[in-house]
Amino acid sequence: MSLAACAEIVRKGDPDRFLSAMAAPPAARAVLFPIYAFNVEVSRAPWVTAEAMIAEMRLQWWRDALDEIASSKQVRRHEVATPLAQVLDADGAGVLD
Numbered sequence: 001m002s003l004a005a006c007a008e009i010v011r012k013g014d015p016d017r018f019l020s021a022m023a024a025p026p027a028a029r030a031v032l033f034p035i036y037a038f039n040v041e042v043s044r045a046p047w048v049t050a051e052a053m054i055a056e057m058r059l060q061w062w063r064d065a066l067d068e069i070a071s072s073k074q075v076r077r078h079e080v081a082t083p084l085a086q087v088l089d090a091d092g093a094g095v096l097d
Contacts, residue, residue, distance in 0.1 A: 002079075002083070003029070003030055003033055003034070003083055005037075005079040005080070005083075006033040006034045006036070006037035006079070006080055006083050007021075007029070007033045007037075009037040009040050009041070009079070009080065010033055010036045010037050010040060013037075013040035013044065014036060014039070014040050017036045017039075018036075021033060021036060030087070031087045033083070034080060034083040034084040034086070034087050035084070035087065035088075035096075037079075037080045037083075037084075038062070038080055038084050038096065041062065041080055042059065042062055045058040045059050045062075062081075063097055064076075065078070065081040065084075066093045066094075066096055066097040067093070067097070068081075068085070069081075069084065069085045069088050069090070069092075069093040070090040070093035070094055070097070071090070072090070
């Protein structure tokens with residue numbers, strides 16, 4: 001679970017945000033890429049399936065991950081959720097939820 005995986009998701013899913021993040025200092029990229037990758041994952045949920053229930057399940061998975069971050073529980077291992085937990089506090093997770 002690395003920052004590089006988040007950067008790749010953003011590069012493929014949101015090229016404009018990828019380029020803007022690359023213009024930021026490296027320390028800022030470490031925060032931006034997990035948040036931007038989260039945005040890509042959530043925004044594509046309705047488009048990866050024709051079944052509304054499956055899309056809702058994907059969104060609920062992300063809500064559960066944000067709840068884990070907010071409550072300081074063990075966060076699920078995932079290429080975006082794990083790095084996201086390293087840059088968000090409970091308030092930040094609540095805002096994203």
